[in-house]
Amino acid sequence: MYEQRLKPITEAAYLTAENAWRYRSILRFFYVQHEKLKHYLYPEDIYAYLKQDPYFSEYTEDQLQSDLKQLSDWKNIIPRQETGRVATIEDFKKKKFRYQCTPYTIEMERMVERLLELGQSFGGSLEATLFDRLLAALRRFAEEAGNPDGAQINQAWEDVYSYFRRIVENASDYIAYLKSEKVEERMMNEAFLAYKDAFAEYIRRFILGLQHASYNIETLLKQITPGQFTLAAEKIADYQLSIPRLEEKADRPQLIERCQDQWTSLNEWFFGTSGHDSELLSLERETTETIRRITRFAQRLGERQHAVRSRYRDYLYLAAWFDRLEDIRTAHELSAVLFGTAGIRHIYAEPAESEDMYSLIWDNPPTTVTVKPSVSTYREKLKPGAVVSRTAEKAAARAEYIKEKAQEQALIDRLIDGNRIVIAALGEQAPFIRKTLLNWIGKCMASSTRTTKTETGRQIRLIRLSDRQITLTCPDGKLTLPDLAIEFLA
Template sequence: MKSSPKFGERSSASPPQPFAYLQAPNAALYGRVLDVFAEARERFIVHLRPEDVAAELRSKVDGTPVPVEAVGGALDQLVDWGNLRADPDTGRVTSVEDFHRARFLYQLTRHGQAALQAVAVYDEALGRRGQLQSVALADIAEQLAALLALAQEKDPDPAKAHLALLALADRFGSLADNAQAFMASLRRTIDFQDGDEEAFLAYKDRLVEYIERFIADLANRGAQIADLLTRLNAAGVDRLLLAAAQREAGDAVPEAGADGQEAERARLAASQAALTAWENRWRGLTDWFLSRSSRQPSQAKLLRGAAVSAITSLVNTVATLNERRGGRSDRSADFRALARFFAQAPDDDAAHRLWRAAFALTPARHLTVDAETEAAWQDADLPGTTPWAQAPPLEISPRLRETGSYERRGRPTRVADRSAARQMLAEQVEREAAQTAAARARLATGGPVLLSDLAGADGLDPHAFRLFLAVLGDALSARVPGENESSAITGDGTMEVRLKLVDPDTVVRIPTADGVLSGPEHVIEIIDLVSESSTGGSGPISLRSLTPRVTADAAGRASR
């Protein structure tokens, strides 16, 4: 025959319901009681008595006393839901009567603690606006440098590797979560989902400056972090991940009743699970800063693009608000307001005056003022409130008074002949197009060649060198970190360049009329798509449309 549970114990037949207090009639009191237990746990206090909970509640609610009976009822209900556990309080027993009296110590259960953490995370996610953490980028780079130093050691310390990986995972997780929350809150701000236009206009300049500063830090630190990740993968980061996983598995609690072999299998399983988790974290970190291919860019690159788009959206939003505040109104609203004015007019004469004023039926005079009249008005220096009758007279032509129109005397202005200027512009366009076609023909390799053999003995002329910098910048910017080959088509679609790194230690020099370009040896192939197109391609273009897009690597190696 089943025995009913004792007072202070929850029935094992009923499953725990740690979130039931959120929808209970007295949810506010239950929440405050659980907050008292959560704060006590942070002070490393595990057990609380009902009078302790009542005292904490009294100190939190403006000194208003909370009855101990109400607190006791709330504690018993939380025990029934599984949030708390009640243990007999035998520390204050002084007699047999006290022993039989129901006295309990209460503490949070695993279910209650998990429910509190879940509610806290939910509230934090709703209220968090996020931030772009430039300091986190520096911390990540510092931790990666420390890991690289450990990976290069013959026998790295597992404790140092584990602590460095923990710090790296914590900082990276904070960076990713805050960046995601910030971009989401920024989108709500731009779309005015928060409904606060005044606040948006007040801090828009600081917001744009903040985003621009983060974009610059992300570009600089991102390149450093990408280089450290590449070197760590080459140095063997798997050893550090395995050491951290084994160190975590060594702290696992042994199962009850397990023999030596079962304990060893459990330890190996825990080590494998920890290793899988660390490999997954490392893959996430790598994908955040390293692009897998041109179709799978890194998350840092996507974040930079989203931040740049956010700046553009902010500017457009500010322009929209300025137009909205610039006096533009709805025509239908104006007519409705005018109809109310007519309805409120005291008599017909007032309505007629309103009609003439609203629709500008009063005759207007378009006058031509000569130099003498304008000088007289400037010398008078009259305020804007001066009546017309007291202002200096304005002399007008009798012809204007009689006919309502005025014609200036003298010959009409001659139409300028711009045929010579147009001819000069056409010749300049043809000349630049010929220079571009010649530079394109000069750079076309007809097959793969070494970068050192591209210039030849005579070097490159300024036009060919400028075009070469443009196509080289396109090829270098299209290269994925960790790969040695890249290809790109210029923005105008006239040339295709293919680049392959030969030896990063061999430095070649290309002499030009403007200076010397130095860099590592590559195999390069430049294809003139215009000459190979059967339809004639897109035709020649002007050199002014070829903006040299030299990457940081190429610009740093160029010298005059």
């Protein structure tokens, strides 16, 4: 097995040879016919197919015979002499052949087909359901581990590792796709604003599914001891060795070692290694950072649109306002309100703790800035500090947050009348009700079906009841908007 890995793969030579366009066309025809379960081809059939292409207008049968011989030397095709169709001795002497494609060539053509479909960008996806499938497959494997039937254990383990490999490959490819230069260029386009909520919701849904299933998967992995898996790996190896094969088989220790390596990689992906975080935590950080990047791009686009907006009418209105003033003191006061105080000192403060782009400045706690003496002899005193446990404060803050969210959800639930929230029928509401409704309306407008999901996972749809304008009253102002209603589908 080790010596085979050191030998050159002559079957791949046709992809980069001098006449690769001819060899690839011939083997592509072999691959297409193989997929149609037609395994043997005659030279006349190959020649008739190639002559349909304008590139082969001057192609001759002698060139075809030379190309077929070269492909046979490279072991891409296998010639078999046809003896049952000859009518004369001369025909037998001509050695008519039919050709069959080798397994290596079929797999390489499949790889080329996938590469052409992939193009220059990464594929992949973030499917939260794969974690649920992996969890179900692990449970089945844990149940079958003590089964004497090696076929059942082998099938259960193949399901486990197949789902695990799909999770790793799809997630890494999709994260690389989002980080690619082409996608970042599109994010800087104003058309991206229509898709930002869909992107963020898709990634957020994946994070929730990952967090929900990963704890159960980690618990199940801890329950399966190394000894139990070793016994299962031995049964898997015995079953695979029992399958009749004409070629050389791998020995039993190699099969057991391969299963144990796969089990180790599965555990390291979820638990990490000594001194290194797990890939699961890295994936969670990457997806969270991706949501932040999308939000930042959307905020920059909004600021750019606001910056290039014409202020011609605004300045005319302000000029007329100043013209109506009677004394210079009132004009100075109005200027301070509109343009700020001249000659102010700007003090840098830490960024706000909240990452919500819709949060108001007075909702965030103030930042304390310590001004140090501006003398060269000043030195800050250093005192050894102790590590203070704030578990109780964290638990109290979390309980307060959950209680607050529950109260807000209860207020929203009281607005639902017959699975609908008719905005025109609402009286005066709290500001957070207005923000929640506007958030739902924005998500629905970004969807082609005018549907989305709330933070609690309920499916909603936006309905326009009439063409008139309505007013939503709140303590901090009034909002005019179309006559809309939000219908709860689930």
